[in-house]
Amino acid sequence: MAEGWTAGAQRRAWLSAALLSVALLVVPLLFWLLLPRPAPVMPARQEPAPARLAPPQPEHTAREVEAEPPAPPPPPPPRETTAARAGPVRGAVVDPEGRPGAGATVRCTDEPSLSAVADAEGRFELPPEADGCTAVATHPPFGDTEPARVAAGRDNILHLIAGGSIAGEVVDQSGRPVEEYLLAIESFLPSGSGAHGSVNGRARKVSDPSGAFQLNDLEPGRYVLTVSAPGRPPTRSAPVDVEAGVAARRVRIVLPQGATLRGRIVDADSRAPVVEAQVELDSATSSGANAISLALTDSNGDYELQGVPASGPFSVRVRHDQYVSKIVPGLDARGAGSARADIELRLLGDGGSREELTGIGAMLAVSSSGVTIADVIEGGPAALAGLAQGDVIVRIDGEPATDLPLADCIQRLRGPAGTRVSVGVDRGGRVLEVTMRRDVVVR
Template structure:
């Protein structure tokens, strides 16, 4: 019985193990059947850089080391002017008048190289150095107008044509319109057409005597003119600006000569108060051309003088001279429309210091240049020097009035004045405008 029970138990154990094994094999299959199927997953595309991206870098930070290229050198400056193959030789040519005739003595210069110049010979021919090859040249010879700028070249036939002349015709009358028969006529100022300066044109004075008061000036270079007229007993008067064109006459110019006033006074020694005999009293800087028909006055035994024909209105100056005394300029005189005025003048004996003249103003000497009214000199220790003005400064305004609208003589009179009075001057220095206020003073030099 025991053996039979043991064999039955062994069979039961093997059967249980077999059933358990089958269950373990069937269970995953049943789970697979009962659970929902997952969506098929496509294989991921292979990326070149699966790692997280690094921060962006500037464009110039290249992944490889390179040496920065230096910036290209600046291009060479262009030559100042064109040159020709024959630049080894001089530049030759001829200057001719409007009719094509050679003009002797004309001045030829390169406008872009002012240091290169020459003079035409008796046949109008000129020769510039080789450095002038390719420059822009012009020629000047009064009374003609300047030649038009022309590019010249070595080895070429260079011809510079001067511009033709014009003329001015007109009359001189008194305030009532009656002709003034005898007077002195001069060119007060001249602004040429072009860049040339015509030295010697200003101040071309001549005596005119005509019953109708008529005058005519011929062979005038093209440009803008201002004329000055003066007659005995009448102060100098100026014309309005006159434009002269080549080959044409500017006609119907009328200049009115006003009646003058009389200046009276006495000249005495500044120390002793004794009268100075035979001192000369005359208008000073009434015109820039020097065309002044007003005769000077001499003091008598009492030192008295009488100068006829001074301006009846507006400031003017007189100069007093004597061989034993310093010359003295008395500024700021004004008859204010009256027929006469008085000015007593003290002058000082010449000393050992070398000073020859005494004046009251700013202590600057003026001249007319192509740039305008220019300071030609400064008196040491004068108001202009103390204010910092310098030779070469161009005066652009005086007390607010444009200097370009004033003749040189008027600029001089406005800068002069009584000691202690003020004047404001605007000057152009290298393109910068400076306004300077000065107190006029007595200047001895």
């Protein structure tokens, strides 16, 4: 038991010695940490001498540099320099319903000589020089395509615009509808081209209780229509402007009742009546819309032609197999219900003339520039006055004629023999004025 107590005493002695050693180390450390530290001794600050400061410079950070706009790329080379390297310009023309625009003409607006015609599938091919040009396709009766830049190496599609239309009615002088009549286009001027277009001479028969009509698929431009009905001579509308894809509505044409032309046809030498001679209106319209039936002479040579114009000059043509045909101009009912014209015919000779007319002796036609002299009769007033083929008629008796339909120009140039008429013609940009005396011309 004494040995156990001795061992415990030794352990306690060792433990006390260890604790004392730890205390001797910790107490100085705590004392050093808790004492306040003296302020460090700093050397006196020297003030710098005043100096001129340089202006501040902008800071070019990485973000600011990236935000600066890049330099513009160099312009592309002109189209002429790329044409040699480009292939043909290919594409297609389609109508408003997506069908091939076969026969459409495609041209570069900035170089009209660069053109092509679409094939049966609407495909076209322009030469390499057309690369980058502005192209337009034309295909009546549709409106022209919108101008579009075309390029080689891609399929260029040009879309035609739907044609326009005209809707209206035909009434008599009292405002009542004319239920049946012939309708046709008398003249047409394409919009924007400044040139006269071709005339649709095919008349159509209209039958409608309200007198209404509608013409569809019309090329943009200015139109003049002609209507006629039995007993009612050909009458023209006011000019109607048609736009692509737009209907010109409320066109009203007043078709008046005509007059009656009576007379007798006799042999010029024997004064005997000419039986079964045909008498008909001549050049009242160039459209074919003439519903006035011809008249035949009876056993006394008498005739009665119903439906001639009640006012204004008109002409009639008289035919017979054994006689020279004769055109009688300058007739006028002067607002009355009837007029009279007795006519003499000459027998046909061997190898002689077959037609006799009174006027200036010129054949007229519609061209791209307007009503033009197509030919002159040798020895006639027009030939003697120096008029020639290709002259464009711009004035008749001092009044403008550039907008007159062909039939109106013909009637104004015709007239009784011996009367005078002045005509202004455009010849190569120079206007010439001539005055002629109308005469009988045979051919």
